[in-house]
Amino acid sequence: MNVLVVGANGQIGTLLVDKLKENDTHTPIAFVRKQEQVDKFQDKDVEARLGNLESSVSDIKKQMDGIDAVVFTAGSGGSTGTDKTMLIDLDGAVKVMEAAEDMNIKRFIMVSAFQADVRDNWNDDMKPYYAAKHYADRFLMNSDLEYTIVRPGALENEMGLGKVSITRALTEFTDPITIPREDVAELIVKALDNPKTYLQSFDVTSGDDPIEEALNTL
Numbered sequence: 001m002n003v004l005v006v007g008a009n010g011q012i013g014t015l016l017v018d019k020l021k022e023n024d025t026h027t028p029i030a031f032v033r034k035q036e037q038v039d040k041f042q043d044k045d046v047e048a049r050l051g052n053l054e055s056s057v058s059d060i061k062k063q064m065d066g067i068d069a070v071v072f073t074a075g076s077g078g079s080t081g082t083d084k085t086m087l088i089d090l091d092g093a094v095k096v097m098e099a100a101e102d103m104n105i106k107r108f109i110m111v112s113a114f115q116a117d118v119r120d121n122w123n124d125d126m127k128p129y130y131a132a133k134h135y136a137d138r139f140l141m142n143s144d145l146e147y148t149i150v151r152p153g154a155l156e157n158e159m160g161l162g163k164v165s166i167t168r169a170l171t172e173f174t175d176p177i178t179i180p181r182e183d184v185a186e187l188i189v190k191a192l193d194n195p196k197t198y199l200q201s202f203d204v205t206s207g208d209d210p211i212e213e214a215l216n217t218l
């Protein structure tokens with residue numbers, strides 16, 4: 001599959017592009033917002049397309065020619081205000097979904113956030129962020145896209161462990177609620193063409209199950 005990685009210059013995005021590049025069945029295409037980022041990926045022999053999540057759906061569509069699957073792993077980050085959270089994590093995500101639907105791209109993987117589906121579990125300080133993730137996810141679930149919504153716990157930069165815990169409807173919290181970004185990237189690669197993950201949404205943290213085995217339980 002030709003996989004458009006939206007947020008490719010980010011931390012998960014960078015790991016994901018590298019993993020897709022090593023993979024025999026997929027080809028990464030980086031969606032980034034600055035020319036210097038395009039140049040950086042081209043230097044690594046990765047196709048990169050210049051776009052911005054604050055632009056229009058029709059502009060985003062122009063970067064989607066020849067794409068078979070989209071992974072949305074962009075985010076406004078912790079140093080911007082709620083205005084950017086709404087414009088990137090919510091409206092940016094929805095615009096990419098609308099663009100994918102218009103372009104007849106079916107497969108869509110969303111990097112959401114742990115417990116974004118359960119309002120009662122949102123941290124007070126981060127409610128706007130969770131609300132943005134929640135409604136972006138709901139838009140995706142109501143679309144015609146073949147989605148997978150991945151809700152990782154707190155992201156860490158440690159080396160991947162290759163083992164996770166996947167829960168569709170969490171009933172109790174158990175430690176850890178963290179996960180290395182590398183494991184999230186690996187899970188996305190393995191989920192891309194695994195039909196068991198289609199139309200599924202789940203929390204994922206570090207755990208005891210090899211990633212592929214965990215996905216096959218869905």
Ligand SMILES: NC(=O)c1ccc[n+]([C@@H]2O[C@H](COP(=O)([O-])OP(=O)(O)OC[C@H]3O[C@@H](n4cnc5c(N)ncnc54)[C@H](OP(=O)(O)O)[C@@H]3O)[C@@H](O)[C@H]2O)c1
Pocket residue numbers: 006007008009010011012013031032033034051052053054072073074075076077088111112113114151152153154155156
């Ligand atoms: N931090 C956590 O513990 C945590 C937990 C669960 C889920 N998540 C979610 O996981 C996802 C990935 O996390 P991460 O740490 O890899 O994120 P990250 O490093 O902050 O990367 C986010 C990327 O989004 C890009 N972006 C922002 N605004 C954009 C725009 N207008 N147009 C195009 N691209 C834009 C950024 O571009 P630039 O490189 O140009 O800035 C950046 O590359 C995010 O959606 C985050 O909300 C995070």
